[in-house]
Amino acid sequence: MELHILLLFMIFAAVVAVEVEDLLSSVIAVGAVGLGLSLAFLILKAPDLAITQLVVEILCLIILIRATINKDLPLIRDGRWFFNTFSTLLFIACLLIFAYFAFQELPVFGAPIMKVATQYIQQGLEKTGAANIVAAIILDFRGYDTLGEATILFTAVMGVLAIIRKVGRINAK
Amino acid sequence: MRNNKEVGMTVIVKTITRLTVGLILLYGIYIVLHGHLSPGGGFAGGVIIALSFIHLMLAFGREVALKKLSQAAASILESLGGIIFLSIALIGLVGGYFFLNFFLHKGKPFDLFSAGIIPLCNIAISLKVGAGLFAIFAALILFKGQGEE
Numbered sequence: 650m651e652l653h654i655l656l657l658f659m660i661f662a663a664v665v666a667v668e669v670e671d672l673l674s675s676v677i678a679v680g681a682v683g684l685g686l687s688l689a690f691l692i693l694k695a696p697d698l699a700i701t702q703l704v705v706e707i708l709c710l711i712i713l714i715r716a717t718i719n720k721d722l723p724l725i726r727d728g729r730w731f732f733n734t735f736s737t738l739l740f741i742a743c744l745l746i747f748a749y750f751a752f753q754e755l756p757v758f759g760a761p762i763m764k765v766a767t768q769y770i771q772q773g774l775e776k777t778g779a780a781n782i783v784a785a786i787i788l789d790f791r792g793y794d795t796l797g798e799a800t801i802l803f804t805a806v807m808g809v810l811a812i813i814r815k816v817g818r819i820n821a822k
Numbered sequence: 823m824r825n826n827k828e829v830g831m832t833v834i835v836k837t838i839t840r841l842t843v844g845l846i847l848l849y850g851i852y853i854v855l856h857g858h859l860s861p862g863g864g865f866a867g868g869v870i871i872a873l874s875f876i877h878l879m880l881a882f883g884r885e886v887a888l889k890k891l892s893q894a895a896a897s898i899l900e901s902l903g904g905i906i907f908l909s910i911a912l913i914g915l916v917g918g919y920f921f922l923n924f925f926l927h928k929g930k931p932f933d934l935f936s937a938g939i940i941p942l943c944n945i946a947i948s949l950k951v952g953a954g955l956f957a958i959f960a961a962l963i964l965f966k967g968q969g970e971e
Contacts, residue, residue, distance in 0.1 A: 696861035700853070704869040711876060712959060779858040779937035787863070788943045795943075796911060799950060803904050806954040810897065813965040 651692055659685040673714065680710045697783045831881050839881035846874040850952070857944040858937040864944035868951030875956050884963055893964075896957040903950030910939055910946065 659682050666678035683706030690699040769786055779785040787795050854867030879887035935941075 697863060697866070700862055701866040701869070704866055704873065708869055708873060708876070708955060708959075711873075711880070712962060715880065715963070777937055777940060779940050781858050781860060781863070783861070784858045784863050784940050784944070785937070788858075788940045789938075792911060792943070795947070796907065799904060799907055799947060802951065802954055803900070806897075806900060806957055809958045810961055813961055 652689060655685050655689050655692070659689075676710065676713045679713075680706060683709070697781075835881050839877060843874050843877050843881075846877060847871060850874060850948075854944050854948040855941065858940045864947030865951055867944070868948035869955060871948060871952035872955040872959070875952075876959050879960070879963065884960070888960060891953075891956065893957055893960050896953040896960065899953035900950050900957060903946045903948070903953065906946035907943060907950065910942055914939075 662678045662681040662685065666675045666682065669675050669678065683702060687699050687702040687706065690696075690702055769790055770782060773782050773785040773790075774780070777785040777789045779789070850867045850870030850873075852867075853862035853870060854864055857863035857867065875887055875891055878890065
């Protein structure tokens with residue numbers, strides 16, 4: 650029940666974020682979506698994800714407000730509303746058609762069918778000694794995935810630092 | 823804005839920041855070190871550590887925060903975190919496979935010193951995430967500051 654209220658709130662906030670004119674209000678609406686997602690994780694009993702989502706959302710909000718918003722951002726207002734609306738409706742229709750067939754194959758919500766996960770839960774404590782099962786899975790059983798995630802973050806930081814470093818922009822002038 | 827020597831925000835924000843920024847940093851370190859016992863872990867703790875430095879930068883201006891942790895130091899710390907994480911993974915190859923939990927005695931569960939490599943990995947990831955996100959934020963702030971001049 651709470652989950653459905655949260656989902657409605659998140660959808661409403663997302664629509665507001667797209668439709669509102671002011672950029673600052675739009676960013677705050679995006680933050681509201683993130684906060685709703687964090688609460689949803691908390692209701693679904695995933696506190697690790699809730700903490701991570703909350704702090705990342707705060708960081709994104711600060712970066713968006715403080716470091717990127719300028720007052721004179723160009724707004725795209727061309728007259729091709731018919732083409733835009735038509736393509737949007739087409740993509741929504743495609744998504745709904747494929748989702749109708751794909752969602753029939755999904756298991757019931759909250760009923761895990763994975764054999765591997767049961768193994769992790771049963772043997773996690775004795776094999777790793779970590780009381781937090783999430784830490785045991787992401788850093789021991791699935792450490793390779795975490796290494797990939799770390800590589801993504803490293804690439805992102807390198808990319809940002811390489812694109813907006815000082816030397817390049819002075820030479821461009 | 824009125825006084826050019828006065829950088830950052832008002833005196834109220836500065837006083838509150840002086841009181842809270844250490845607590846935020848301490849909470850981030852707590853989240854990292856207890857990552858194998860309670861919810862949290864390296865990624866969330868690293869973001870909280872980065873947020874404490876960003877808090878400092880927002881309240882006192884960029885010079886004060888960059889004096890505590892310069893951008894070059896942040897880059898070095900980020901790379902160091904990545905190398906520590908990768909080397910922990912590679913040491914496991916000696917015993918057989920990638921990411922082997924190579925401590926023979928893993929300690930009692932629910933102790934701070936338990937779970938083998940997991941706390942070490944948490945610390946490495948937190949270094950990497952915290953320094954990396956702070957470096958991104960500092961670069962964006964410097965970029966925006968140069969655009970205004």
